[in-house]
Amino acid sequence: MTPRHLFTPLALALASLSPTAHAADTVFELGRIDISGARSDARTVLTSVDVVGGDRLQDASVLETWGLMRRVPGIQLTEFNQGTTSGKLSMRGFNGEGEVNAVKLLIDGIPSNSNDGNMPWIDAIWPLEIGRLTTVRGTNDPRFGQHQIAGHVEIDTRPGGNYLSHRIGADTLGQRDVQIAWGRDSGDWRSQLFVGWRTGQGQRDHSDSQRQVVAGQLFYQPEGRDWRIGVTARQHEADAQEPGYLTLAQSRQDPEQSPAHVATDGGTRTLRQFSLRADGQPAAGLDWQLLAWRNEFDDARFVTFSAAVSQQERDTQETHHGLRASLRWSPAISGLHRLQLEAGGDIELQDDASLRYLTRERARQSTTRDQAWTQRTRGLYLQALVEPTPTLRLVPALRVDRLAGGFSNQLTGKDYLINDYGTISQPKLSAVWAPLAGHSLYANWGRSFQVGVGAAMFKIGRVDDLAPSINTGWEAGWKFALPAVNGRLALWQQTATNEVMRKLNDPSNDSENIGATRRRGVDLQLRGALAARVEGWLGLSRQQAIIVTPDSSSGAVAGNELDHVPRWLYSAGADWQAADTLQLSAWLQGQSSYELNRANSAGRFGAYALLNLAARWQVAPQWTLSAELKNLADRYSEYVWFDGTQSLHAPGAGRSLALSLQSHF
Secondary structure, three states: OOHHHHHHHHHHHHOOOOOOOOOOOOEEEEOOOOOOOOOOHHHHOOOOEEEEEHHHOOOOOOOOHHHHHHHOOOOEEEEEEEOOEEEEEEOOOOOOOOOOOOEEEEEOOEEOOOOOOOOHHHHHOOHHHEEEEEEEEOOOOOOOOOOOOOEEEEEEEOOOOOEEEEEEEEEOOOOEEEEEEEEEEEOOEEEEEEEEEEEEEOOOOOOEEEEEEEEEEEEEOOOOOOEEEEEEEEEEEEEEEOOOOEOHHHHHHOOOOOOHHHOOOEEEEEEEEEEEEEEEEEEOOEEEEEEEEEEEEEEEEEEOOOOOOOEEEEEEEEEEEEEEEEEEEOOOOOOOOEEEEEEEEEEEEEEEEEEEEEEEOOEEEEEEEEEEEEEEEEEEEEEEEEEEEOOEEEEEEEEEEEEEEEEEEOOOOEEEEEOOOOOEEEEEEEEEEEEEOOEEEEEEEEEEEEOOOHHHHEOOOOOOOOOOEEEEEEEEEEEEEOOOEEEEEEEEEEEEEEEEEEOOOOOOOOEEEEEEEEEEEEEEEEEEEEEOOEEEEEEEEEEEEEEEEEOOOOOOOOOOEOOOOOOEEEEEEEEEEEEOOEEEEEEEEEEOOEEOOOOOOOOEEOOEEEEEEEEEEEEEOOEEEEEEEEOOOOOOOEEEEEOOOOEEEEEOOOOEEEEEEEEEO
């Protein structure tokens, strides 16, 4: 299906547009959403947008923040369960292996991806301080450039207010945590502070870990003024052992074991994030935002992937500086219900280093990588939001990006220039129409881009410049509100030219071109009353990711499935308000199996279906006791990958009980 075929039915439908006004939007909400004090840009992106309120996140029993994404239908989680490298989220037919990192992460608006597109900074924000979680899927949002191949995730902290909250939790796996969140609005000042500590052992042997985080915000807005300025800071420390990967036989015999060859595996990680921000409304219909940030990432990991290979030490240091500005104008135009024009730009400078060693029980034997590079990314975008009537919204947009930088191989003493990718143009177009109250029909088309990361971004061993991989995506959807159920149904597709995949265990830090790819699928989300005081929900995604035209070096893989992409993702559950102070919940989550390699020759693994129960009891006006029984049936689950000779397995957790006590003052 082409963009022309996608928009023609919508254009024909506009001819019979009803004069009755009905608000048009594409956002699917879960929980209570508080957007005070924040500009909610994601709500104007006409694609599949999910917003989860803080009330559904703050008391969650999760070991890692990415685990909160289980609350969002259609999101795939890849659970490595290896110390500081614990897991990752992905969407729209992209896997979480780290080969193609297709999701942009923003924490309070700060880009929070490492150079390779992974999202380590998600570990630095914990559930109790989260105000909302927003997922934006597709290729039609012009605000962000690199790493937003399939969409982005925004995690926003609480918007302000006077509060003191704490959470004390423990589970039967041996994990314990304490979280404290404090906020105060006093006159012209707004301040917030968060501290968190988590320690314990997972279900598997050799999985002790300890994590702590401290974060703060301070904002100043003079009374009666239309501007404010603020600073934020965040630091996260982690020290964790790695239980390692098991062979197929080991995983079936004793999934809780840790093999002897990983006895000294583990790592430490330090994350820092600072920002200075300002925004204002100097005149009616005009507002601006300015954000400057600095990210620091220091990671040291010792890992032995199997008994047949040596231990590696992997050290990464990254420092990112960035600046983003945007200006929005909403003039009153005769004959238009609404017009909004927006322009913005961003620049980011990275200083990155990656070192690797072969080690024996953490003693260095030889150096296999010593690389340092700089990367400068500049982007500009223009967007218009046009509403000819209250029932129709059109959003054309254009984004352009340019990249620069230099690379040094410290082992050879050689320096290299970046590929000249030129000006990367990304046009986008979106539309939504509300023909009836409670119903929105929407469609979008857009382009995003992918370039190599690490050494693959530079002209090493070649003279010619590489071109960026262009991702072209479209989506058509229907959001509806019926008497008994609300929901959203979306059909989508995304194709890529010369897609690039990282070579994950390659000492040279290079990538490979796998050729042209196609991802497509359908997403269904439902929410409604099942009975008095009982609300149910369902999320179902069918997806396919295949190689259409392989690169000449990829072999006979045309038509094969891309690895680690399950065909089905599903979740369903119900919340029963059994009494004014007691809520009982049950939910099922799962996925189908996936291929382990692009040759589709290593078998299919990874399918699971886990049932969970929870109870939330408000024992006093400010105190809540929660219990969560995870994996009620004690079903086996696992993450599996293929090292070229055998499958390697990381078993998931079995049945466990988590208890927590939470206060709100």
